[in-house]
Amino acid sequence: MLLLTTTRDALLAPLQSVAGIVEKRHTLPILSNVLIEKHGDQLTLLATDIEIQIRTTTGGHIGGEDTSITVAAKKLQDILRALPSEGEVVVTLDDKRLTVKAGRSRFALQTLPAADYPRMNLPDGDATRFSISQKSFKRQLAQVAYAMAQQDIRYYLNGLLLIADGKELRMVATDGHRLAFASSPLEAEVPRTEVILPRKTVMELARQLADSEDPLEVVLAGNQVVFRFGPIELVSKLIDGKFPDYERVIPQNHQKLLTFERTPLLATLSRVAILTNDKFRGVRLVLGDGTLKIASTNAEQEEAQEELEVDYHGDPLDIGFNVTYLLDVLTNTHEDQIEWRFNDGNSSALVTLPGNDRFKYVVMPMRI
Amino acid sequence: MIHPWLADTWQRLVGLGGRLPHALLFVGPEGLGKRDLADTLAARLLCSAPAVDGHACGHCVPCQLRLSGNHPDLLPIVPEADAAPESEGGEGGEGGEGGSGKKKSSQIRIEQIRDLQETLSVTGHQSSRRVIVVDPAEAMNAFTANALLKLLEEPPEGCIFLLVSSAPRRLLPTIRSRCQQWSFSRPADDVVAQWLLGPDAPPADLLALTGGMPLAAQRLAKSGSDALLRRFVKDIAALPAGDPLKLAGQWESWLKSKEALAAGFGMPQLVEWIQRWVTDLASLRLGGRVRFFPGEDGVIAALAQRTSVAAVTNCYNELARIRRVVQHPLNARLMLEDMLLRYARAVTGTRR
Ligand SMILES: [Zn+2]
Numbered sequence: 001m002l003l004l005t006t007t008r009d010a011l012l013a014p015l016q017s018v019a020g021i022v023e024k025r026h027t028l029p030i031l032s033n034v035l036i037e038k039h040g041d042q043l044t045l046l047a048t049d050i051e052i053q054i055r056t057t058t059g060g061h062i063g064g065e066d067t068s069i070t071v072a073a074k075k076l077q078d079i080l081r082a083l084p085s086e087g088e089v090v091v092t093l094d095d096k097r098l099t100v101k102a103g104r105s106r107f108a109l110q111t112l113p114a115a116d117y118p119r120m121n122l123p124d125g126d127a128t129r130f131s132i133s134q135k136s137f138k139r140q141l142a143q144v145a146y147a148m149a150q151q152d153i154r155y156y157l158n159g160l161l162l163i164a165d166g167k168e169l170r171m172v173a174t175d176g177h178r179l180a181f182a183s184s185p186l187e188a189e190v191p192r193t194e195v196i197l198p199r200k201t202v203m204e205l206a207r208q209l210a211d212s213e214d215p216l217e218v219v220l221a222g223n224q225v226v227f228r229f230g231p232i233e234l235v236s237k238l239i240d241g242k243f244p245d246y247e248r249v250i251p252q253n254h255q256k257l258l259t260f261e262r263t264p265l266l267a268t269l270s271r272v273a274i275l276t277n278d279k280f281r282g283v284r285l286v287l288g289d290g291t292l293k294i295a296s297t298n299a300e301q302e303e304a305q306e307e308l309e310v311d312y313h314g315d316p317l318d319i320g321f322n323v324t325y326l327l328d329v330l331t332n333t334h335e336d337q338i339e340w341r342f343n344d345g346n347s348s349a350l351v352t353l354p355g356n357d358r359f360k361y362v363v364m365p366m367r368i
Numbered sequence: 369m370i371h372p373w374l375a376d377t378w379q380r381l382v383g384l385g386g387r388l389p390h391a392l393l394f395v396g397p398e399g400l401g402k403r404d405l406a407d408t409l410a411a412r413l414l415c416s417a418p419a420v421d422g423h424a425c426g427h428c429v430p431c432q433l434r435l436s437g438n439h440p441d442l443l444p445i446v447p448e449a450d451a452a453p454e455s456e457g458g459e460g461g462e463g464g465e466g467g468s469g470k471k472k473s474s475q476i477r478i479e480q481i482r483d484l485q486e487t488l489s490v491t492g493h494q495s496s497r498r499v500i501v502v503d504p505a506e507a508m509n510a511f512t513a514n515a516l517l518k519l520l521e522e523p524p525e526g527c528i529f530l531l532v533s534s535a536p537r538r539l540l541p542t543i544r545s546r547c548q549q550w551s552f553s554r555p556a557d558d559v560v561a562q563w564l565l566g567p568d569a570p571p572a573d574l575l576a577l578t579g580g581m582p583l584a585a586q587r588l589a590k591s592g593s594d595a596l597l598r599r600f601v602k603d604i605a606a607l608p609a610g611d612p613l614k615l616a617g618q619w620e621s622w623l624k625s626k627e628a629l630a631a632g633f634g635m636p637q638l639v640e641w642i643q644r645w646v647t648d649l650a651s652l653r654l655g656g657r658v659r660f661f662p663g664e665d666g667v668i669a670a671l672a673q674r675t676s677v678a679a680v681t682n683c684y685n686e687l688a689r690i691r692r693v694v695q696h697p698l699n700a701r702l703m704l705e706d707m708l709l710r711y712a713r714a715v716t717g718t719r720r
Contacts, residue, residue, distance in 0.1 A: 050493060115436075118439065223496060
């Protein structure tokens, strides 16, 4: 039975957008398969790693009766990649075998029944919904995602807190040493809803969202969240846990304010970082009247030092940081000017953008 | 399917409905179907429309996923060695497996619990209901058990833990106290007698050999062990007249034969049989009754006549000691020779 006639690229592109999450080894073997479903004149592809499920539609001429089947995702992907990009591809399903024909090539693949494929139930009933531009959401993700923990036993830190509240969308991530907060406006008002997105979902969204004004529709339900953008529907499970109260972590009333140019400081820190200790990556910042001295030493007693002219006239300050935490924030923000607030060498510092309170980054100092 | 001797328990479990505790511990000897009960309960808990008798419907989406082995919310935690498709938990007797497949761990590793924690840290797939079956629970060392304990103490929403153990004394007391315990013992004779008339029932002598554990007997019958058992009885009964060293040689090749390998029959089981044979002998000598080999009571009685109380209890103790090292015999042939020599000495020794 004919399923689809199309060009290689018209099938490979959607396959790649769902197959990215397929894991090579999984306790449930059917999860290495992609679910292909023909319904009317639509052919959809669906893949899941249990935590995330991605579905998309393909183009091309679609024929035959409605049917669904699963087939090894990586194999299908490898076959399509190896075919000429503009060539015609014909996909048929007969006798539980999926056949891909292109030119003189013919590949017959084993299948498993679609009924055995664990699909997530889509949430129905109460849910918070909003729409936002893909570009805005993607940018906001980038502003905080680097601060998520990785494989922390406090599993709620291995994710990103998303809060839709009134006309505001807030995102928070922390690994216990630093915390990033970003907010953006929403057009319509929504009831306050909080979820923790798993790390993998955040990474997948960052990979798949476009830098365009095209809309992203978000549905926050009790057990899962649905993201719809372009032809893609991404459903993610949520981390079940209580995220730390971020508002208490963000310090108020700093005495010292330093305003600086992002690019030169980033360059300086990248150079000084070369001679930091591999494990702790500490740099020492000494702030005096109009100058900022940045220094590092490593286990071999090698040293790096650099001095910048800055607009600062407060009391002198001597403070240490993990340079990675500083590089992260400077790399993932894009404004020219950055503000940095301190109290003393033992309390956390706050990084913000001048003239708005939509971004906050709190970083703990370290003893050098 | 619920075995007749578990029907009452099943009714009580079903009757609990939503009051089912989040952690249950099924304890009792091997071969009673504790794991089957746990699996049947798990199926019921995941099913979206269980039947009136409490069983999973077998048709709904969750049932379909479960039956094809793809239900993401059914999380069996079993030793790698037991994870092979056909084996399901309890194997015949405590010795069970032969020497094959040594490399796979017979322990539940701490990584399995860590993966479980990670899996449970996100919400469920079909719903928030997730069922974790830990079998055998005693296959966890203290570190692993403590990791599981954290989950039992603060179970994620919707999670139900079903622990199965044939050796509950080897569990951490903290694990036991976190679970509602359900104990099972040897089924009543009349229930088993009824079951023995059924289509799948094993021969009665196998049931006796397993100490009255119906499923252990059924597994023996299914694996083709009854032919092996008959040979064992014939050989051991003939021993007083024969040469123990020669028999040890024959048995060594027997253990390597195709029939033995196909039935999963190995040294641990053979040793168990010898020990049970001697147990019956000692029991009869001391005025008790034949328990494991009721069909051979004539032979055993004749042998008992030839031995003394001291010799037979001594032999029994020596075999018990040997049995403790049976998983790691230095040399199978030497071990068999040792046991058969001791046995032959007990039954051919001068009567006092
Ligand atoms: Zn069902």
